[in-house]
Amino acid sequence: FYCSAEAKTVVIGLAADSGCGKSTFMRRLTSVFGGAAEPPKGGNPDSNTLISDTTTVICLDDYHSLDRTGRKEKGVTALDPRANNFDLMYEQVKALKEGVSVDKPIYNHVTGLLDPPELIQPPKILVIEGLHPMYDPRVRDLLDFSIYLDISNEVKFAWKIQRDMAERGHSLESIKASIEARKPDFDGYIDPQKQHADAVIEVLPTQLIPDDDEGKVLRVRLIMKEGSKYFTPVYLFDEGSTISWIPCGRKLTCSFPGIKFFYGPDTYFSHEVSVLEMDGQFDRLDELIYVESHLSNISTKFYGEVTQQMLKHSDFPGSNNGTGLFQTIVGLKIRDLYEQIVAEKAAAPAEAAKV
Ligand code: ADP
Ligand code: G6P
Structure with missing residues (x-):
C-alpha cells in the first residue's frame, strides 16, 4: 500500500533571530498558498501555531526545555541549545513528516512557562520557524527547503528600536543592552545556520x-x-x-x-x-x-x-x-x-x- 508515501508532509525551515521579520514572511508565504493562516480554533489562546488549509507554521520556541525561570536560574538564554529539546523537536517533526499527529508543547510567551501540549495534525506543508531549525543535523535532514533571514546588526537595531521603543516603551539603552547580551549566543548558535540554508x-x-x-x-x-x-x-x-x-x-x-x-x-x-x-x-x-x-x-x-x-x-x-x-x-x-x-x-x- 502507498498511503503513507502519499501523505508525506513537505517540511520548510525558516531561521532568524526574533524580531527579524519571520512572522511577516510567514504571512506572505501563506498568502501565496492561497489563504491566511490563523491560530488553532478553540485551543490555548497563547498557542504560537498558525494553521491554514495547506500549511501549518510551528514556532520552535515551543521546544524550549527550560522556561523563563529555568533559563534565569541556569544563566542561559533562549538561543542556547541547552535551553531547547532537540530530541523532541526531531521526533515530532519526523512524525509529522511521516503523516503522524503529535502532541506538541506550547511555550507561553506571556507567562514564560510551558503550557500543556496541543495536538498538531500532519499538514501538506509544515513550516518550522524560529531560532534553530537548521541547528540539529537530524532536524536539518528532514527539511525539504530552508531559509535564513540574515538581518545585519545596523538594521536589526533600527527595527528593534522602532518596535520596542514605540510599541513596548523600552529605553534606547535597554534595547542596546539586550542586543549586546544576546550577541555571543547569536554568533555561536544562530548565525552559523545560514551556511546550511x-x-x-x-x-x-x-x-x-x-x-x-x-x-x-x-x-x-x-x-x-x-x-x-x-x-x-x-x-x-x-x-x-x-x-x-x-x-x-x-x-x-x-x-x-x-x-x-x-x-x-x-x-x-x-x-x-x-x-x-x-x-x-x-x-x-x-x-x-x-x-x-x-x-x-x-x-x-x-x-x-x-x-x-x-x-x-x-x-x-x-x-x-x-x-x-x-x-x-x-x-x-x-x-x-x-x-x-x-x-x-x-x-x-x-x-x-x-x-
Ligand atoms: P519576528 O516574527 O521575527 O519576531 P516580525 O515579522 O514580527 O518578526 O517583525 C518584527 C518587527 O520588525 C516588525 O514589527 C517591524 O517593525 C520590523 N520589520 C520586520 N520586517 C521588516 C521589514 N521588511 N522592513 C522593515 N521593518 C520590518
Ligand atoms: C523567546 C524568543 C527569544 C527571546 C525569549 C525571551 O524564546 O524566541 O528570542 O529571547 O523568548 O527570553 P527571556 O529569557 O527574556 O524570557
Missing part, C-alpha cells in the same frame, strides 16, 4: 546614501544555492551573467536615492550560489511589474503575480523594498517546490507497482 535573505544598510545610519533604505540580497533538485535560482535578464541595473527612468518612478539591482554568480560558504540584489525602494508599487517582467524563474502562475501579491499586502513591513519582494519570490519558489514534490510522489506508486 538553500536561500538566504540578507538585509543591509543602503549603499546609495553615503554613511547612512538610519536603516530606512535597505540593500537586500537574495542568495540562492545552485544545484538543488526542486529549486532553480531566479535570474535577471540572462542566466549566469553579471548585471548591474538601474531601472529608474521612463517606466519606473524613482525619487532619491533611486533603485539599483545587481545579479550574478558568487560563492557562499564554499557553495555555488546566484545572488540577486536590490538596493533602494519603490515609489509606486504598481510599477513593480516593470521589474518583474525582467526577472525569470520566479515560479509565477500568471504574468504579474509577484506584483499582485506585493500590492495585496502593501501594508506589511518591507513592501516597498527588497525584503518584501524577495520574501514574495521565495514564497512562489516554495509553492513550486511543493508542487514538484507532490507530482513526483503521485508518479511514484506506479513506479513501485512495476517492481
Whole structure:
C-alpha cells in the first residue's frame, strides 16, 4: 500500500533571530498558498501555531526545555541549545513528516512557562520557524527547503528600536543592552545556520546614501544555492551573467536615492550560489511589474503575480523594498517546490507497482 508515501508532509525551515521579520514572511508565504493562516480554533489562546488549509507554521520556541525561570536560574538564554529539546523537536517533526499527529508543547510567551501540549495534525506543508531549525543535523535532514533571514546588526537595531521603543516603551539603552547580551549566543548558535540554508535573505544598510545610519533604505540580497533538485535560482535578464541595473527612468518612478539591482554568480560558504540584489525602494508599487517582467524563474502562475501579491499586502513591513519582494519570490519558489514534490510522489506508486 502507498498511503503513507502519499501523505508525506513537505517540511520548510525558516531561521532568524526574533524580531527579524519571520512572522511577516510567514504571512506572505501563506498568502501565496492561497489563504491566511490563523491560530488553532478553540485551543490555548497563547498557542504560537498558525494553521491554514495547506500549511501549518510551528514556532520552535515551543521546544524550549527550560522556561523563563529555568533559563534565569541556569544563566542561559533562549538561543542556547541547552535551553531547547532537540530530541523532541526531531521526533515530532519526523512524525509529522511521516503523516503522524503529535502532541506538541506550547511555550507561553506571556507567562514564560510551558503550557500543556496541543495536538498538531500532519499538514501538506509544515513550516518550522524560529531560532534553530537548521541547528540539529537530524532536524536539518528532514527539511525539504530552508531559509535564513540574515538581518545585519545596523538594521536589526533600527527595527528593534522602532518596535520596542514605540510599541513596548523600552529605553534606547535597554534595547542596546539586550542586543549586546544576546550577541555571543547569536554568533555561536544562530548565525552559523545560514551556511546550511538553500536561500538566504540578507538585509543591509543602503549603499546609495553615503554613511547612512538610519536603516530606512535597505540593500537586500537574495542568495540562492545552485544545484538543488526542486529549486532553480531566479535570474535577471540572462542566466549566469553579471548585471548591474538601474531601472529608474521612463517606466519606473524613482525619487532619491533611486533603485539599483545587481545579479550574478558568487560563492557562499564554499557553495555555488546566484545572488540577486536590490538596493533602494519603490515609489509606486504598481510599477513593480516593470521589474518583474525582467526577472525569470520566479515560479509565477500568471504574468504579474509577484506584483499582485506585493500590492495585496502593501501594508506589511518591507513592501516597498527588497525584503518584501524577495520574501514574495521565495514564497512562489516554495509553492513550486511543493508542487514538484507532490507530482513526483503521485508518479511514484506506479513506479513501485512495476517492481
Ligand atoms: P519576528 O516574527 O521575527 O519576531 P516580525 O515579522 O514580527 O518578526 O517583525 C518584527 C518587527 O520588525 C516588525 O514589527 C517591524 O517593525 C520590523 N520589520 C520586520 N520586517 C521588516 C521589514 N521588511 N522592513 C522593515 N521593518 C520590518
Ligand atoms: C523567546 C524568543 C527569544 C527571546 C525569549 C525571551 O524564546 O524566541 O528570542 O529571547 O523568548 O527570553 P527571556 O529569557 O527574556 O524570557
